Each structure stands twice: as structure tokens, then as C-alpha cells.
Amino acid sequence: MAEKDYEDIPGTYVFDADRARVGYHLNQFCISLQTEKNRGALRDDPEAYMATFPMTEPQRQAIRERAWNRLLELGGNIYYTSKLAAFDGIVFQDLAAEMSGVSRDDYRKMMLEGGRSIEGNRSKSEWKAK
């Protein structure tokens, strides 16, 4: 398989075919939370509800810990994992703040000031240099 040129982009998990394959059940678990019935089942007994999806143990653990970036690393896609965040009552922008490791106020301020700059954020080599 050809080298994945996009793997050089820092702080980014491109949801490609490999990640989609390993993350399939994790993502289907997350999207199932769009219905109130399933949200109720997760609230009532999280372990029992998770057990209905054949996920890996590391994926289950990342769900328990709400380790948002780890979920992406294990094949989760943000449009899916954000449904789990919504289940917790976390709005999207606060989830973004948490994933990027800053406070909600700092993140909001960054967005109002024009967002995260592209300068210094193009390549993993730039992050290593920091």
C-alpha cells in the first residue's frame, strides 16, 4: 500500500478505510445514541449496552474514560463520537476544546480571533520542533 502522505499532518486522524474498518462497531455504537431508546439503555446499564456491540477492549475502555482523541485513534470518526459527547451533554465546541487540550474559554477566544492558525500546524515536523 502506498505511503499515507496525510499521516504527516499533526493533530489529525484522517478517517480512512483502515480506520473505518477497525472503528466500525465503535462508530455504530456511537450513532445508535441518536435514538432516545438507546440513550436510555446506555444510561441504565453502560456495560450491558456496550456489550451489544462487538468492540475491542481498548475501544470500550476509551468509551469509559471518554478519551476523545484515543477514540479517534482507535477508528472513531468525529461525526460519530460527537454523538457520545452529545449524550453527555457536551456541546460540539466544548468537545473541540477538550480534544485540543485547552479550556472552553480559551478555545472560544481562539475561534473569535480567527481560529487556529495554519502557520506551524502543517507538518508533524513543525510540532516536534516546538
Added chain:
Amino acid sequence: MAKITAGVGCSHVPAIGIAMDQKITNQEYWKPVFEGFEFSRQWMKENSPDIIFLVYNDHCTAFDASCIPTFALGCAAEFKPADEGWGPRPVPVVKGHQQLASHIAQSVILDEFDLTIMNEMEVDHGLTVPLSIMCGDHGRDDSWPCPVIPLAVNVVQYPPPTGNRCYQLGKAIRRAIDSYDEDLNVMIFGTGGMSHQLQAERAGLINAEWDKRFLNMIANDPDGASKIQHLEYIREAGSEGIEMVMWLVMRGALDDKVTEVHRHYHVPASNTAVGHIILENRE
């Protein structure tokens, strides 16, 4: 004959729809976003399309991970606004145009674009937010100004179709519409973008310089825009900014030379740069 008269490029940020649904568009945060659409709403009224062909992406609503069509054409009589987890948006049901949609499907597939045909489909904010932006407030019991033919493009699982593939599909859609007998004024919308990244440590990325260059290219150098590679979209415009390939379907359906009648750009709406352009065919 049916004719494509104009194309619209437009973001579909869900928060824009929520701001309209909650009637908070005059708040300081939202004012500059909506001011840029005032011209567009007036222009829509003056140019009243008979049909809107709307290119958008579904966000795991009609298609979860179990089925991921690259291009899916909405051929149903109607498309209900979906419940994305917080209740359906309070907007009208979207009426389709089955005759033109089935004509496009037949024409485009014989033109070697292998579409998926959707005879049942709910539509999410990707489709309803651009309609709200361009057509203004319409309540649940109201109706949209005209029928809509949705084209859902996969941009969630990498790789989406290339920019060039989208551009060429736009040209095929143009050929299909040009060969439809009824006199119809058709507009085409390409939605999504502009720069944004919603995930991981680089979340919040915005690249206004790149976005503005993209708007220039969409208007004046569509061939050049069609050659932008996926790597560049993701690196420069963010992992979710890649959805701008959908603007190229719209651009491909227009003349090579077009007249730009309006442009709007604002940062931010939630986590995203809002971009908008209106391009008219010169006949």
C-alpha cells in the same frame, strides 16, 4: 428546455440553522454572518428558481457506517428533515422533482457516473441549512420556494471523490439538465466548508488566506480548482475542509466563464469559516 442559470456555493454549518431556529440571528455573534446573506435572499426572490439541485453531504444520518455511497441522488417525492439527536429542525419537508431527478439519473449513469439512487431518504442539516440561508425563515407548516433534487456526496470516510471527479460529474449533470424538454430555471448549490477541522489536537484550524484563494479559483479558474489534491485540502483547510470538493460539482455545471454577483466570507460560525459565492451563467 431546462437551463442551469446560476450556481451557489455556501457553508452548511449546523449552528447557523440552530441560530435561525432559535431566532437569535440578530445577536452580535451572528449578525455579521447573516448580513452577508441579505443580498442572497433578495437575489433568490428576484431569480426565483423552478428547481434547486443541491449538492451536500450527509452526516451519518441517512447513511451510517454500514453503507457509504460516494454519490447518491435523491429521486424520492419528498425528503423529511431528519432527527439528528435533538429533534428534526422546524423547517418544511423538502419536495423532490421525480421526473427531472430520474432523467438526470438515467443520463448521468449512461455518461459513466455510477450513482446510487435514493427512493427513500431523510435529509440532515447539510441540506436544510443552505436552504434556510438562501430562502430565509420557513416554518414546519410552510413550504420551501421550489422543489429540490438532493445529491449526497461522501466526504466523511476518506477518500471522498476527487475534486476533478466532482467537477466532471457537474459537467455531466449539466448535460443531463440541458437535455430535459421542459422549460425550467434550475439553480445548483454546492455546499460545505470552508476551512474547518472538528477533530483532535488541531481542532479549530482556520485558513482564511487559502479559503479566499479557493473562492477566487471557483469563480475564475475552475480547472485549476479541480486539480487541488486531497492532501492540500486536509493540510491547508482542515480534515473537514475537504468537503469543499462538493463546490466543484456546482462549478462543473456552470459555464467556463461566469459572472460573480456576490461573495461573503466570515470567521467564525462555531468552529468553521463561513464562505459563500453566487455565480451566474452568462447564456
